[in-house]
Amino acid sequence: MADSISAIVTSMGFSSIESFIGLLLLAGFIIGAIVVIVTIKPVFEMFPYAYPNARVRARIGRLITQKQFSEILESENLEEVKNYLRGFPEYSKYVDKYPLEKALDIQMAETHDLIARIAPGGIKDVFRVLLKKWDISNIKTLITAKEAGLNPEKTAELLIPFGEISDVVEKLVEVKSVTEVIIGLEGTEYSQILEDALTDYEEKGMVLPLEAALDKYYLENLLKAVSDPSDANTTLLHPYIGTQVDASNLKIILRAKADGLKYDDISPYMISKGYQIRDWKLKDLMESEDVSGVISALEGTDYSVIMVDALAEYNKTGSIAPFEAALSGYIQKTAKTLSLKKPFGIGPMIGFLSRKEVEIKNLKVIVRGKRESGFPVSVIKEMLI
Amino acid sequence: MVDIALGTALAAIGAGIAVGFAGLGSGLGQGMAAAGSVGAVAEDPDMFAQGILFTALPETQAIYGFLIAILLMVFGGILGGETALPVEVGLVAIGAGAAIGFAGLGSGMGQGMAAASSVGAVVEDPDMFSQGILFTALPETQAIYGFLIAILLMVFGGILGA
Numbered sequence: 001m002a003d004s005i006s007a008i009v010t011s012m013g014f015s016s017i018e019s020f021i022g023l024l025l026l027a028g029f030i031i032g033a034i035v036v037i038v039t040i041k042p043v044f045e046m047f048p049y050a051y052p053n054a055r056v057r058a059r060i061g062r063l064i065t066q067k068q069f070s071e072i073l074e075s076e077n078l079e080e081v082k083n084y085l086r087g088f089p090e091y092s093k094y095v096d097k098y099p100l101e102k103a104l105d106i107q108m109a110e111t112h113d114l115i116a117r118i119a120p121g122g123i124k125d126v127f128r129v130l131l132k133k134w135d136i137s138n139i140k141t142l143i144t145a146k147e148a149g150l151n152p153e154k155t156a157e158l159l160i161p162f163g164e165i166s167d168v169v170e171k172l173v174e175v176k177s178v179t180e181v182i183i184g185l186e187g188t189e190y191s192q193i194l195e196d197a198l199t200d201y202e203e204k205g206m207v208l209p210l211e212a213a214l215d216k217y218y219l220e221n222l223l224k225a226v227s228d229p230s231d232a233n234t235t236l237l238h239p240y241i242g243t244q245v246d247a248s249n250l251k252i253i254l255r256a257k258a259d260g261l262k263y264d265d266i267s268p269y270m271i272s273k274g275y276q277i278r279d280w281k282l283k284d285l286m287e288s289e290d291v292s293g294v295i296s297a298l299e300g301t302d303y304s305v306i307m308v309d310a311l312a313e314y315n316k317t318g319s320i321a322p323f324e325a326a327l328s329g330y331i332q333k334t335a336k337t338l339s340l341k342k343p344f345g346i347g348p349m350i351g352f353l354s355r356k357e358v359e360i361k362n363l364k365v366i367v368r369g370k371r372e373s374g375f376p377v378s379v380i381k382e383m384l385i
Numbered sequence: 386m387v388d389i390a391l392g393t394a395l396a397a398i399g400a401g402i403a404v405g406f407a408g409l410g411s412g413l414g415q416g417m418a419a420a421g422s423v424g425a426v427a428e429d430p431d432m433f434a435q436g437i438l439f440t441a442l443p444e445t446q447a448i449y450g451f452l453i454a455i456l457l458m459v460f461g462g463i464l465g466g467e468t469a470l471p472v473e474v475g476l477v478a479i480g481a482g483a484a485i486g487f488a489g490l491g492s493g494m495g496q497g498m499a500a501a502s503s504v505g506a507v508v509e510d511p512d513m514f515s516q517g518i519l520f521t522a523l524p525e526t527q528a529i530y531g532f533l534i535a536i537l538l539m540v541f542g543g544i545l546g547a
Contacts, residue, residue, distance in 0.1 A: 005473060017472060018391065025398065028479075032402075035487065036409070043413055043494050050417050050501040054424030054508060058432075061509035118424075344498065348505070 046344040048120035056352045073377050078370050100367050108360045109134045109162035126225045126237050135163035136214045143207050146178045193217045212269045219245050219271045233346040236338050240350055242275020243334045247327040254320045257291045276301045306330050358385050395475025396461030399482030400454035407450025407489025414443030414497020421501030425508040432508050439500040442521050446489035449532040453485045460544045477542030481535040488531020495524035
């Protein structure tokens with residue numbers, strides 16, 4: 001046996017069996033290294049998501065089910081809703097500390113904060129921008145409160161204790177006017193945006209330009225954070241965020257057209273570079289004569305089909321609520337599709353955030369309905385997403 | 386310097402491949418399962434026992450690799466024996482090491498992914514425990530194939546019971 005191996009090795013031009021084995025081992029080492037690298041690469045992409053996805057899935061398991069929603073709907077009053085929510089660890093720590101709607105907002109902010117903390121490096125920035133929503137919400141609250149002349153105690157009660165500049169915001173409850181709020185925000189990223197919109201606010205005498213400037217800044221930042229995807233996970237975030245930006249633009253346009261506003265009135269509030277609705281399409285939509293014109297101009301996008309269905313309802317009632325509901329439904333559908341694409345990556349996080357947002361929105365609808373004594377359950381049910 | 390025959394040196398390489406690659410797969414898989422379990426326990430401390438169980442499953446590949454490596458070292462004359470393996474038997478030893486090494490690598494990583502996913506499923510819905518265990522156990526088969534082939538190679542290749 002050994003002789004025949006030696007004969008084969010010699011016939012191949014090797015001086016000894018040792019040199020042949022040496023070459024064999026070298027080839028084996030190279031092949032082994034290639035196998036290891038090729039096999040391990042996808043595992044290293046999944047590795048950073050194992051911990052956050054387990055935490056997120058634990059919370060998915062604690063989301064309120066359809067059956068539980070039906071039980072909450074049957075509550076006689078707000079106290080019963082509160083009692084029900086005490087059975088959920090996410091809500092129980094807030095429902096007794098804050099008014100119910102604020103408790104729900106705090107739970108949503110806590111969820112954004114959690115995701116921003118546990119998300120792996122590549123996608124962390126996007127979730128940090130999402131968390132800024134609560135800074136912006138607090139600034140808007142401050143502005144509205146000062147405009148309405150609320151005292152510091154009442155203003156403080158309305159703030160959500162989350163966000164990157166929550167300490168700055170808390171100090172500003174003491175100031176007297178909207179202008180002082182803007183001055184107090186000096187040094188934060190929101191200072192310049194608000195200063196730019198200040199003249200408009202002073203001329204028009206309403207806070208809308210300030211709020212719109214903040215919303216625009218938030219959504220533009222979100223889009224910027226997802227516009228340069230580095231891997232398959234960040235690539236999935238673009239349609240998720242982009243669809244929300246498109247929906248925001250569409251809602252503003254539809255509201256404006258229902259009120260008979262023209263291009264020049266709407267364009268300052270638009271966010272350019274959406275996902276399906278690019279700049280030229282946005283211009284077409286803003287230039288449309290009325291709501292029907294907007295729906296016609298949407299042809300060629302995925303929004304066309306769902307909006308056409310809602311148009312009949314709008315024609316009957318004159319309310320743009322069916323369009324808003326259709327767009328919310330479309331965002332949920334997009335999120336669900338995306339969440340199934342990367343089960344070992346960003347998928348569960350997108351799915352969870354989207355479902356949590358729906359849960360909080362639905363709970364708020366129920367809370368508002370239950371606040372009005374005798375408000376029919378069937379009407380609340382219709383308003384749920 | 387210790388005088389080692391070429392065949393025995395090849396068996397040592399086989400032992401290294403067996404425990405090295407199987408350990409790599411097992412380690413990666415177990416790391417992934419552990420990361421998932423820590424996340425689950427952070428949300429629900431009652432998940433500790435299930436987390437430990439799912440994290441322990443990808444350990445087996447390293448055990449198979451370790452066993453084959455020990456057998457190669459004992460019967461290859463590295464640990465105490467006076468056996469000097471012929472070159473062709475040394476090559477068989479490399480084959481046995483590669484069989485469990487690479488099978489353990491793939492199996493360990495696959496099992497780790499399944500375990501991490503199962504932990505997520507169980508923490509979301511505790512009724513998923515038995516299904517999770519079943520799915521996580523499936524990638525074990527590849528390591529068992531590798532282990533069996535390694536044993537057969539050693540038996541019929543003249544290392545065990547030569």
